[in-house]
Amino acid sequence: MYKTLKIGVFYGGWSSEREVSVRSGKNVLNALLRKNYNATGIDITRNNIKDIVCSHTFDTVFLLTHGKGGEDGTIQGLLESLNINYTGSDVTASALCMDKILTKYFFSGNALPTAPYHIIDSDPLEKNNYRFPAVIKPRREGSSVGVSVLNNMNDLHNYLKEQNNCSEGYLLEDYIKGREFTCGIIGTGNSAMALPVLEIRPKNQFYDYEAKYTDGMTNFIVPAEIQHELSNKIKELSLNAYRAAGCRDFGRVDSIVSDEGDIYLLEINTLPGMTNLSDLPMEAKADGMCYDDLVEHILLSALKRL
Ligand SMILES: Nc1ncnc2c1ncn2[C@@H]1O[C@H](COP(=O)(O)OP(=O)(O)O)[C@@H](O)[C@H]1O
Ligand SMILES: [Mg+2]
The missing domain is CATH 3.30.1490.20 (ATP-grasp fold, A domain)
Incomplete structure (x- = not known):
């Protein structure tokens, strides 16, 4: 019955992450079409957003709009006002996680370890x-x-x-000297679960813009080659942070483990990259979940709110 619902896949937007967003969106759209969903892809811009949300009658919008405007609660608020269901975190969780200072207060207030x-x-x-x-x-x-x-x-x-x-x-x-990890989470509330931990090994001093978007500048190891105990601890903290922030459907929590073995949470990404080569799909694959199944899992998590 879900397959007849009208799903709008929104990507693009006007943030500095526009290009990645287009790739995430097209990959997700193709996955939904392969699964026979009634999905339509739309490249969202400042100029067309008003007409698109007003003239379309989507049952649910699959949001892939990374960065400012699309991941910070802005577009979520617009959809909320129009009573349109959408994938991903709500206005509050999106705005909280986009703001690095508020995120620090949130981590501290929830006894989640983070760098001084x-x-x-x-x-x-x-x-x-x-x-x-x-x-x-x-x-x-x-x-x-x-x-x-x-x-x-x-x-x-x-x-x-x-x-x-x-x-x-x-x-x-x-500055925390150590190894960097990221942990994808899928689902909402008690049904949320952590995917295998992925280690990010940038060739630069840290995971900077160049390391993020230039082929060959970073090595990704998934599952991370670390002790079970450490991997479980990262998963547990990531899941706790995700749940406490009220995140929904999918997200990714970044952390650094110091040379002394202490875990520090860096941030929660509420709308992580969903290109076929992005971290979260790589983690899902390491857990035996193919890209199309991952996309469907995220959608079904949002459809429960209809
Ligand atoms: N306290 C820290 N110590 C060492 N490296 C850090 C620290 N904070 C951030 N970094 C590096 O900077 C990168 C970007 O920081 P992050 O807080 O995740 O911001 P962004 O939202 O831009 O990804 C991280 O992936 C990591 O490589
Ligand atoms: Mg980051």
Whole structure:
């Protein structure tokens, strides 16, 4: 009966992650068509969004709009107002996870381990207790845009001068030396489950924009070659974070494990990449779930809300 429902696959958008979003969207659309769903793909832009949501009668929208505008609660709010069901996290969880400062408060408030941090929203000279090396991140960006490793106060001043505005603020975090992992989650609430942990081994100093989007700049190992106990701990923390934030249908939690063996959560991605080569589909595959089944699993999780 689900196969007759009208599914709109929204991709594109106007964030810096537009290109990846188009790839995610086309892959998901093809998977739904192969599964015989009544799906239509739409490249969303600032110009067409109003007409599309007003003139179409989708039973459910499959959102693949990564980044600002599409992953931060904005488009979710629009669909919510029009009473259109959609895949993925709701307005609150999306907005929370897109905001790196609010995410820090959320982690701390839920006893979820995260690196020590400072918020930089005024003249950094006012404080002098920063620790280096540190990682600085703009409050509301993704894809490592604006993320930089700083070694001293001088680096911090130069960084802020180059960025040229401090209006939204920045997060300054202790640099954690160790290994980076990501853990995909599928489902909602008590039905949510963690996929095998994937290790990200960038060739650069950290998983920067170049390492993310240039072929061969990063090695991915899934399942991660780590002790069972550590893998289970990463899964457990990732699942706890996902559930506590109220995330739905699918998501991915990034973390770093320090050389001392401590786990630090970096962030929750509420609308992770869904190209056939993205992390989450790779993790699902390692668990024996093919791409098309993964897409259907996410859709069915959202259809329960109809
Ligand atoms: N505290 C940290 N210590 C070491 N590396 C970090 C730290 N925070 C972030 N990074 C590196 O920067 C990358 C991007 O940071 P992240 O917080 O995930 O922001 P984004 O939303 O841009 O992906 C991470 O994947 C990791 O490689
Ligand atoms: Mg990240």
